[in-house]
Amino acid sequence: MSTLLAFEDALEEIKRSASVRVEQQTIPLITAVGRILAMDVIAGLSVPPHDNSAMDGYAIACTDWQTGKPFTVSQRIAAGQHPQPLTPGTCARIFTGANIPNGANTVIMQENAQLSGEKVVFNEPPEQGDNIRPKGQDVQKGQTVINAGEKITPMHIGLLSSLGVTDVTVYKPLKVGILTTGDELIPAGENLKAGQIYNSNGPMLSALVIQAGHHVSHCIHAADTLEDTKAALKTLTQSCDVILSSGGVSVGEEDHVKGALEQLGKVHLWKIAIKPGKPLVHATLQGVPFLGLPGNPSSTLVTYHWFARLLLAICSGQIAERPQSYLVDAGFNGGKAIQRDEFLRVSIGKDGLAYAHSQQSSGALLAACESQGYLHVKANTQVEYGCAYSFYPFSGF
Numbered sequence: 001m002s003t004l005l006a007f008e009d010a011l012e013e014i015k016r017s018a019s020v021r022v023e024q025q026t027i028p029l030i031t032a033v034g035r036i037l038a039m040d041v042i043a044g045l046s047v048p049p050h051d052n053s054a055m056d057g058y059a060i061a062c063t064d065w066q067t068g069k070p071f072t073v074s075q076r077i078a079a080g081q082h083p084q085p086l087t088p089g090t091c092a093r094i095f096t097g098a099n100i101p102n103g104a105n106t107v108i109m110q111e112n113a114q115l116s117g118e119k120v121v122f123n124e125p126p127e128q129g130d131n132i133r134p135k136g137q138d139v140q141k142g143q144t145v146i147n148a149g150e151k152i153t154p155m156h157i158g159l160l161s162s163l164g165v166t167d168v169t170v171y172k173p174l175k176v177g178i179l180t181t182g183d184e185l186i187p188a189g190e191n192l193k194a195g196q197i198y199n200s201n202g203p204m205l206s207a208l209v210i211q212a213g214h215h216v217s218h219c220i221h222a223a224d225t226l227e228d229t230k231a232a233l234k235t236l237t238q239s240c241d242v243i244l245s246s247g248g249v250s251v252g253e254e255d256h257v258k259g260a261l262e263q264l265g266k267v268h269l270w271k272i273a274i275k276p277g278k279p280l281v282h283a284t285l286q287g288v289p290f291l292g293l294p295g296n297p298s299s300t301l302v303t304y305h306w307f308a309r310l311l312l313a314i315c316s317g318q319i320a321e322r323p324q325s326y327l328v329d330a331g332f333n334g335g336k337a338i339q340r341d342e343f344l345r346v347s348i349g350k351d352g353l354a355y356a357h358s359q360q361s362s363g364a365l366l367a368a369c370e371s372q373g374y375l376h377v378k379a380n381t382q383v384e385y386g387c388a389y390s391f392y393p394f395s396g397f
């Protein structure tokens with residue numbers, strides 16, 4: 001057990017060794033949702049660019065207001081018009097979004113105004129700044145609004161459009177190669193023979209990679225031989241920025257991934273103190289980062305979520321952030337403590353407590369589908385009812 005690398009140390013090691021693997025390109029903003037920004041965006045103007053009205057109403061100078069005083073309407077300002085300075089002692093009819101005229105410093109909403117012939121009376125004393133959205137309230141000119149490495153969201157597209165931005169410099173999508181191994185595996189659609197099972201990790205890994213915004217450039221299935229594994233790895237190094245594999249990383253005679261890596265590249269780490277997912281391997285093959293995920297489907301899922309996702313994020317130019325988590329009290333007592341960090345598949349009950357799925361085998365995938373996230377139980381810790389543990393919802397990965 002002492003040869004296993006601690007969970008946090010393994011995360012640090014992968015973070016430290018990874019770097020951006022993709023080039024930059026400039027694309028129209030409207031097509032950029034989900035892409036990774038390659039340069040900070042600095043606001044070239046303030047938003048809003050001028051003080052403007054938050055309400056339909058009347059703009060006045062606060063000091064002109066007196067109880068019962070009738071105001072003459074000296075101008076009408078609709079959104080998009082350039083106002084004249086306010087004639088002292090008068091009011092301006094103004095509409096939502098219209099610029100505030102020089103000399104006015106408050107807007108009274110029309111519901112609080114009384115028309116009296118051609119004039120208007122305001123019953124309540126206004127406060128300076130009422131119903132005015134000041135210049136730069138949203139964004140100040142010169143402010144950094146998005147940092148390089150952030151994933152562009154629909155909100156960013158709106159914000160950048162408000163700044164007049166039409167194009168952004170982003171990273172090209174990361175080309176990810178996927179290798180599955182195992183003579184027992186056949187693709188869905190074929191008839192199962194004795195001893196065979198369907199390949200589920202290949203399609204799951206493809207989906208995880210696509211969901212994260214990367215490009216699956218090549219999927220290969222290798223037979224359980226050293227030669228076939230090496231041939232597949234050579235092909236993938238030629239066409240991919242990063243390679244992920246599933247299976248063949250444990251100690252059995254049929255496990256050839258680690259052996260192939262040792263012959264073709266450099267192995268940085270093997271075996272981590274986590275459950276599930278212990279025999280994870282991290283290597284470099286002719287400059288291409290490689291992560292070999294254990295073949296048990298839940299081990300593949302957990303090691304993808306924690307390690308592959310991080311590696312792909314950094315290689316694609318993204319800021320490497322730990323998935324969102326919060327503390328949740330356990331609604332159960334766990335088994336005895338083990339010397340590995342454990343990621344239990346759990347759901348949050350109506351009482352707000354975390355409940356472990358009854359099936360925690362690393363070979364079981366339905367349990368993950370029926371759960372909401374991971375409860376992180378640190379090495380040498382026993383889960384106790386009512387004690388708090390970090391809960392990582394699947395939606396944060």
Ligand SMILES: Nc1nc2c(c(=O)[nH]1)N[C@H]1C(S)=C(S)[C@@H](COP(=O)(O)OP(=O)(O)OC[C@H]3O[C@@H](n4cnc5c(N)ncnc54)[C@H](O)[C@@H]3O)O[C@H]1N2
Nearest residue numbers: 180182199200201202247248249250255278294295296299
């Ligand atoms: N003597 C030991 N045996 C094992 C150890 C150990 O320390 N000593 N570790 C166990 C642990 S923990 C894990 S996890 C597995 C990982 O083994 P591999 O990564 O070498 O994976 P395989 O042996 O190839 O497969 C394991 C399991 O998963 C199924 N599998 C593999 N690929 C797929 C796929 N694409 N789709 C669906 N299912 C897949 C495979 O059929 C096996 O049942 O090793 C333990 N053994």
Ligand code: MOO
Nearest residue numbers: 276277278299362
């Ligand atoms: O480390 Mo393995 O994934 O427990 O079965």
